[in-house]
Amino acid sequence: MSDCLFCKMVAGEIKPDVVFEDDAVLACRDANPQAPLHVLIIPRVHIATTNDLTAENADILGKLYLAAKQIAADEGVAEPGYRMVMNCNPGAGQSVYHIHLHLLGGRSLGWPPG
Numbered sequence: 708m709s710d711c712l713f714c715k716m717v718a719g720e721i722k723p724d725v726v727f728e729d730d731a732v733l734a735c736r737d738a739n740p741q742a743p744l745h746v747l748i749i750p751r752v753h754i755a756t757t758n759d760l761t762a763e764n765a766d767i768l769g770k771l772y773l774a775a776k777q778i779a780a781d782e783g784v785a786e787p788g789y790r791m792v793m794n795c796n797p798g799a800g801q802s803v804y805h806i807h808l809h810l811l812g813g814r815s816l817g818w819p820p821g
Contacts, residue, residue: 743813
């Protein structure tokens with residue numbers, strides 16, 4: 708998608724603060740962090756929302772969560788705890804239409820969220 712912010716990051720047109728990457732995902736620090744650690748874990752393939760997931764591409768979710776686990780360990784929040792959030796559509800707060808997992812940690816995170 709030529710106008711997708713995250714596709715531009717994946718393509719190298721925009722240089723985010725990368726904390727992790729592999730053949731399936733790119734993870735970078737959020738430009739507007741909501742916690743001391745706030746990382747966006749973005750699949751390299753464009754899927755607009757979770758409503759657009761299919762059986763053929765659903766394996767990407769596992770790759771996002773495995774990357775989150777690794778980043779949490781690398782950033783020292785695995786043991787104290789962290790949160791992972793994926794929003795779908797405007798009512799849930801999705802603002803970039805390319806699925807991505809938010810990894811938040813580094814402080815106590817209340818419940819229920821938002």
